[in-house]
Amino acid sequence: EAGVAQSPRYKIIEKRQSVAFWCNPISGHATLYWYQQILGQGPKLLIQFQNNGVVDDSQLPKDRFSAERLKGVDSTLKIQPAKLEDSAVYLCASSSAGSYNSPLHFGNGTRLTVT
């Protein structure tokens, strides 16, 4: 099966600029996640979608981050305005909804550098 697709692969922006990331999950996967992975740390959940509804966004910095999954398939994550501390890899993951503890499948991520 095709994996989780993400774009772009790399992005360099200046602080206070805006940026958007795109994710296409594995076909049929109802649950989609956005994780932030700062260098040397484990992934941290930003937001979880079930179909097109938000399940958990408790760790999303809502003053600058937003995400949507309008048709329950693709998703976009936006940062506006970016700060230096937003430099990280942004990982999208998906899982099937059939099992409560179904494994997460990660995309290759977008490496964001904020200068």
Add this chain to the structure above:
Amino acid sequence: GENVEQHPSTLSVQEGDSAVIKCTYSDSASNYFPWYKQELGKRPQLIIDIRSNVGEKKDQRIAVTLNKTAKHFSLHITETQPEDSAVYFCAAKGNTPLVFGKGTRLSVIA
């Protein structure tokens, strides 16, 4: 919420030796414990997982053990090979979304 602690942060072993990585979790409701391997510049990939109704699970050279009473679980890699070199993450999930440990950088020296 859930908190996952992982040790050690770095681990070096000689090729052929065993490697053990340990994690503790805080939420007694957690019932799913996956382990991910992340090679440099690549995505995390699931290598093994265990559910709370099982105490041990093995897949070739990899095994995971779970002690629910003590709230800790461990990854065991036997007969390590250079291609096992990577960062390994444990994670725990119960009523909250999956929470990851900070990772262990494993280096297998040929």
